Amino acid sequence: MIIPPVGYILVLYGLCVILWNIQDGKYRSAIAAHAPWSVPLFTWLAALIEPRASLVYDAALEISAFEKITQEHSVIARWRLTVANRGSAAACNVKMRLCNIVPRPQYAVWQAVYPYAAKNALGRYECGISPNDKEYYDLLSSWPNGEGKLIIGGLDPQSEWPVKIYVEPTEKWELQYEITADNAQPVLFSLLMYIAANTIVIERNL
Numbered sequence: 001m002i003i004p005p006v007g008y009i010l011v012l013y014g015l016c017v018i019l020w021n022i023q024d025g026k027y028r029s030a031i032a033a034h035a036p037w038s039v040p041l042f043t044w045l046a047a048l049i050e051p052r053a054s055l056v057y058d059a060a061l062e063i064s065a066f067e068k069i070t071q072e073h074s075v076i077a078r079w080r081l082t083v084a085n086r087g088s089a090a091a092c093n094v095k096m097r098l099c100n101i102v103p104r105p106q107y108a109v110w111q112a113v114y115p116y117a118a119k120n121a122l123g124r125y126e127c128g129i130s131p132n133d134k135e136y137y138d139l140l141s142s143w144p145n146g147e148g149k150l151i152i153g154g155l156d157p158q159s160e161w162p163v164k165i166y167v168e169p170t171e172k173w174e175l176q177y178e179i180t181a182d183n184a185q186p187v188l189f190s191l192l193m194y195i196a197a198n199t200i201v202i203e204r205n206l
Contacts, residue, residue: 059184060087061094064134066191066204076143079202080121082136083179083187085129091181094127096120096137098155100176107165110155118177119157129181139177139191142200150200152193169195174205 065082085091097115104112117125121136129135140154149166156163172194179187190205 057184058087058089059085059091059129059131059181061085061091061129061179061181061184061187063179063187063189063204068202069138076141077200078138079140079142079191080136080138082134083129084134085131085184087184088131089183090131091129091184093182094129094135094179094184095125095181096139096177096179098175099178101155102174102176105165105173106168106171110163110165115178116156117158125158140202142202144198148198150195150198152200167193167195167200169198171195175202 062084063081064084065080067080067082069078069080070076083094083096096118098118099115101112104110118137118139119125120127121138127135138154140152142150142152144150150169152165152167153162155165173192175191175193177189177191179189191202192205193200193202195201
């Protein structure tokens with residue numbers, strides 16, 4: 001059977017759309033590099049053939065609390081975020097990432113190689129959250145050192161050595177985070193860091 005030229009074109013587009021949807025993105029980058037004119041078309045076609053099931057999110061993540069935790073006779077403060085699942089099913093493969101800090105911290109040691117994975121209170125980078133349940137994340141810690149300089153830790157928990165950032169008194173940051181799960185809409189949020197009365201303050205950016 002001889003396939004007409006139109007048939008070849010349709011088969012080629014079908015294969016390209018399949019490659020376009022592969023998660024690791026290497027084929028998508030190759031297609032975009034060699035045929036940039038085709039990017040809008042493939043994006044549109046991919047949206048048309050995407051399985052409808054992938055658009056159904058039966059888990060619903062939300063931030064239910066953000067608080068500062070201190071212990072008696074300790075100068076270290078921990079900043080804890082609580083993530084709740086208000087959906088009808090367990091949230092699968094929940095991950096949190098620090099996507100950016102704006103402006104970049106002045107401390108030269110900070111590499112700013114985003115994103116940075118965040119650990120939950122049990123030290124895990126991935127977890128599941130049952131319906132009407134919650135998960136705790138100790139995102140950051142802060143303390144003054146013996147010289148009175150203010151320090152923030154915990155921004156890069158995957159580092160072989162604990163990363164500590166010295167914060168200048170005039171610095172103000174916006175820390176931008178993302179929470180994702182296989183079956184829930186992503187949650188974007190940010191924290192504001194500033195210094196007041198020679199103390200580090202971190203609060204939700206609402």
